[in-house]
Amino acid sequence: MTLADLAAAAGPASDLVLAEEAAGPAERARLLEGLRGRLREMRASIERGLASDAKSRTGMVGWNAKTLWNAQDALHAPLLRRVQAYAMAVNEENARMGRIVAAPTAGSAGTLPGALLGVADHLGLEEDRLLGPLALAGGIGQVISRSMFIAGSTGGCQAEIGSSAAMAAAAVTEAMGGDAAASVHAAAMALMNTIGLVCDPVGGYVEVPCVSRNAFYSVHAVASAQLALAGVTSPIPPDEVVLAMASVGRLLPPELRETGEGGVADTPTGRRIALEMAR
Numbered sequence: 001m002t003l004a005d006l007a008a009a010a011g012p013a014s015d016l017v018l019a020e021e022a023a024g025p026a027e028r029a030r031l032l033e034g035l036r037g038r039l040r041e042m043r044a045s046i047e048r049g050l051a052s053d054a055k056s057r058t059g060m061v062g063w064n065a066k067t068l069w070n071a072q073d074a075l076h077a078p079l080l081r082r083v084q085a086y087a088m089a090v091n092e093e094n095a096r097m098g099r100i101v102a103a104p105t106a107g108s109a110g111t112l113p114g115a116l117l118g119v120a121d122h123l124g125l126e127e128d129r130l131l132g133p134l135a136l137a138g139g140i141g142q143v144i145s146r147s148m149f150i151a152g153s154t155g156g157c158q159a160e161i162g163s164s165a166a167m168a169a170a171a172v173t174e175a176m177g178g179d180a181a182a183s184v185h186a187a188a189m190a191l192m193n194t195i196g197l198v199c200d201p202v203g204g205y206v207e208v209p210c211v212s213r214n215a216f217y218s219v220h221a222v223a224s225a226q227l228a229l230a231g232v233t234s235p236i237p238p239d240e241v242v243l244a245m246a247s248v249g250r251l252l253p254p255e256l257r258e259t260g261e262g263g264v265a266d267t268p269t270g271r272r273i274a275l276e277m278a279r
Contacts (some may be wrong), residue, residue: 003143003238006136006184013170013180014132017139035134037129038101040091042113045100049089056095058277060207065089079122079200080219087114087218093213094198097144104141104150107157107206108164113135115168115225116175125175133171140167140187143239148246152199152258155249161217161246162194168221172227186228188238195245198256200263203274 001020015232022028053063065088073081087110094100094109102111116137141150142161146203148155153156169190173183195216202208255262264270 001139001143002052002245003140003184003188004244006139006143007181007238009180012132012136012174014136014139014174014182016180017135019133020139021135021212031135032131034245035131036127039117039130039134041099041101042103044111045093045098046086046089046113046117048098049091049093050074050085052092052096054096056092056205056207057097058095058203058205058207059093060205060273061211064211069118079222081167081216082122083114083118083222084215085114085116087214088211089213090114091206095205095207095211103137103167104145104163105152105160107152107201107210108160108214108217110211111161111164111170111218111221112168114214115221115244116171118218119222120175121170130171130175133175134173136183137167137171140170140184144191144242144245148249152201155246155255156197156252156257157199157213158191158194158197158245159249160199161213162197162265164214165194165217165221166191168218169224169228169240172222172225176229177227178225181233182228182231184238185233186221186224188234188236188241189227189232190224191225191245192234192236192241193220195241195248198252198263198267199258200256200270201258201278202265202270203257204260205267205277208273209257217279222253229240 017254055062069085090110093165166187
């Protein structure tokens with residue numbers, strides 16, 4: 001299955017994903033029930049994250065999601081705040097060693113639930129309407145993984161947060177009634193605009209800049225969905241966008257692939273924090 005196959009689906013793109021994964025009605029029902037469980041785990045991690053201001057093991061993060069959630073909405077943008085707070089809540093739960101759903105990785109786990117559940121709660125969408133989109137998100141991630149390992153250590157953060165943003169963009173588009181082509185082009189635009197993003201965790205911990213990066217790219221995913229729902233498409237075919245991301249990932253030097261030797265991890269403050277964590 002390719003992104004072109006998904007885009008050409010007669011119905012929702014998730015139907016093709018489910019057909020590939022489930023041999024019959026009984027297996028499809030089990031798969032959907034499993035997805036329902038993943039949604040509930042995502043929501044539970046959001047709720048815990050929004051309620052807690054306990055610091056992470058390193059002390060670098062832990063209170064940001066709750067702070068944002070309880071702050072005055074200065075921009076009068078409730079969807080923006082909700083999506084960002086949800087995403088950070090999940091990643092701060094991860095930093096506290098709480099239970100999360102890797103989507104597709106722990107470091108990028110907040111983007112998909114932040115975008116999909118954030119939009120759903122903002123608009124009052126029912127859970128059943130999110131199961132197909134969640135299946136589609138998994139299918140998008142599966143296609144990307146055939147060209148590039150979804151890991152910051154192999155392809156930079158573009159391989160992690162880029163993949164999660166693509167998954168989330170497709171899911172939100174389908175949840176909002178977008179057709180298969182729109183969903184796939186949303187994924188392509190989200191991924192295309194993360195190409196080159198480095199993986200530079202301070203001290204090697206999935207906290208800074210990872211928590212805030214999930215907040216930013218959950219909004220990025222929603223923006224991609226909005227473009228696609230309006231009829232905007234990727235000028236570069238979606239499968240070629242994936243290949244481009246993979247090519248750039250292989251070109252990134254080791255310093256920019258989760259080694260903690262480049263980017264913000266290699267700033268004076270980043271190096272100082274790393275030394276303090278190592279003591």
